Amino acid sequence: MLKNIVMALWLLIYSHAGNAGQVNELTEKIDHHLQQYVKTEGFRGAVLVARAGKTLFKAAYGNADDSKNIANTTDKKFLIGSLTKSFIAVTVMTLVEEGKLALHAPLVNYIPQLKKSLAKDLTLHLLLKHQSGLVPHLERIVDFEEKDISPAEILTIINSSELAFKPASQYQYANLNYHLAAIAIENVTGKSYGQVLQEKIFSPLKMSNSGVERLSYIPKNRAKGYRKGFFGVNRDENIVSYALGSGDIYSTVDDLFAREQALYGTQLLSEKANSSFFHRQVKPMAIMVMAFELKSISGLTASKIKGH
Known part of the structure; x- marks a missing residue:
């Protein structure tokens, strides 16, 4: 699953140029793509996507601890x-x-x-x-x-x-x-x-x-x-x-x-x-x-x- 996520995100980044509108569109697509993996594959974790040394997207998904219902965060x-x-x-x-x-x-x-x-x-x-x-x-x-x-x-x-x-x-x-x-x-x-x-x-x-x-x-x-x-x-x-x-x-x-x-x-x-x-x-x-x-x-x- 991780390999598929990385490959898909790489292709999304490569297919988008760098103006503000396209960056917003890209981050929405990244989040949508990851949400699908949460639903279909139970993905949980933190994700950072960057281009040219700058962070474009950072988010966390799912729980860090199910027994205590603690959500993942980007600093986990x-x-x-x-x-x-x-x-x-x-x-x-x-x-x-x-x-x-x-x-x-x-x-x-x-x-x-x-x-x-x-x-x-x-x-x-x-x-x-x-x-x-x-x-x-x-x-x-x-x-x-x-x-x-x-x-x-x-x-x-x-x-x-x-x-x-x-x-x-x-x-x-x-x-x-x-x-x-x-x-x-x-x-x-x-x-x-x-x-x-x-x-x-x-x-x-x-x-x-x-x-x-x-x-x-x-x-x-x-x-x-x-x-x-x-x-x-x-x-x-x-x-x-x-x-x-x-x-x-x-x-x-x-x-x-x-x-x-x-x-x-x-x-x-x-x-x-x-x-x-x-x-x-x-x-x-x-x-x-x-x-x-x-x-x-x-x-x-x-x-x-x-x-x-």
């Missing part, structure tokens, strides 16, 4: 799921520019505890572009317990798995790639990856409503998670420590917009490093590059942050 914090991966990719690149990591060096240089049969031929570059050969998800290796687990415990779980295919031979989206990238960040900095994110991204961009969540730390003003299923809408919350580096960040639409703006400048990374995110390196129609996706829409190339 949400777990952002796999959008987390793009933060990891940016952080890795900042450390590459500082000389603390190298994209094409053996991964074992940064994670010596990774077992040899997995570590052979692996690099951060292969992790970030999902060509490592690792199995996709921890759920395929272990049953989750409702508790916070450490990066060391996650590494132990990963070490109990085997490669699904030879590294660099094909593409397969995998959360394990970003678990290992987060562990590499922690190992070379001596800090939690949440601390590194704070230093490299959140603080410089004044993203004061973003951070890393754990069962032991759920931020105030955070919307609860829900999923529409066959038997109606149910609570749906991840045990986020199992999503290390792949789905454990919370944020707001304004904070995400600040980060989006920074990606297209040089606040976070040099122009050369930024180009790494949007350079086509693998062949599917939808091309994953450093946690971003390139798609062709109506003859144009659109870049977007990948999250699912």
